[in-house]
Amino acid sequence: MKNSKLYITMTLILALSSTLLFAANGYNVNFSQSMNAEITLDFDLENYSLEQVTKNGLTYSTINFENSITTKKNGFAELPFIHAAVQLSDTKNITTEVIANDYVEYLLDHPLLPSRGTIYRNQDPSSIPYEVADASITDEFYPGNIAETMEPFIVRDIRGSLVYVYPFQYNAERN
Template sequence: MAGTGKVPSKPMRTKQINSGRIEASSQRSYNRVLLLYRKIPVFWRQTMSKRLMNILMVILLAGLATGAQAEWQSFTGQDASRPEVQVQQVRDNLTRLDVTLEGIDTETVTIQGAAYTQVRLPGHWWTLDAGDPELPYITSRLIIPDAGTPQVKVVDAVWREIATDPVVPSKGNLMRDVDPATVPYTFGEAYSQGGVFPEQAVQLSEPFIMRDFRGVSLRVNAVRWDADRGVLLALESATFTVETTGTGGINVKQARFSDGIDAQFANLYARRDVRPARRPDLCDPGGRPGPDPLLQRHLRGGRR
């Protein structure tokens, strides 16, 4: 790792909530069925026989029943939504990343007669290391200067503690032709040694070169499991910075000799997570963010 960050135990602010089931789950299930029904075109509903419509409703209810134990643990009272990630390039060598979670999805899974908790974040992947607790994370790819060593710093973090059963272990990164139901669960060291998993709240990859740019991947472990206390540590909000200092380092980007960027890669770069600060000097007349200064310098072939 080029840099890692840990959330200190003392400055860390935490909140606690219970993991009790939501009493109105049956009403929500009914509302979801009703919503799905209303999405059926009116013409189809009018032409369907009553018997066929009843069969359709039974199928919808059966589909919902398979996930009846799933529960949205809201931090703000809002419906399920993706975490909000805002990236701001403060200057050429310093990037700020703000993360906000509205909540997490939890579901009870029975393994060998015991209850375990499966955790998900809308729109994000989860760990796939067989035997380790299966937990979701957030990844952002950031453009950094051509040389220097990047380091990540936790500026602030608020964690919410949620009482939980043990977290479901991952079955690993299975091939497409493998039925997950045929793969048994295994339990790694996290289940016998205790402690917090993952130990680090944020991790930074080694710098990489993506054709015209040098970058890093920032991974935020937004949900962690404290096995000793039986609680999830869910990130409610946090601010991180990635600063690149010095010269040299891993995968130094050599000076570009081209005056432009291949058009085939332009859209790919545009989808990178770095976005400019909303400052007047970086905005166009309409108030929209203007060009990323680091990106523009690359477009000029490295000239300032």
């Protein structure tokens, strides 16, 4: 009896702390699961802003998003993205489908800040310039996919997958 109470208490604490953890990241993730074991993730963005910065004598636009992780493709726009981990059953695989896709289009005064790629510990960040890659200037949205899932992983007895959502898309040629 004590073990079941402890288990329930720990489960509630974990659920509440994960909700607070996601809320503190500038976005909320609502999980729901239907009877046919379909998992729905609803991502709600909170505060983000468009600002201007000057790097290497050039002015760029940036998307400021609280506690964000940004794309790291060298020379392409540095865009914030969000993610969540989902638990999978042993017999199910994961597919991604974007159900609702409302968007707002912004016209920027300056191009988005390009990523400098992955910067390693033995590199001096101040020595790596901000350069726009020629391959990034196309009439397509980057990163292209609004959502994607990674290959399932297993940690101890739990099988899961990461879901990445790219709420910001950028077309370098149109801007």
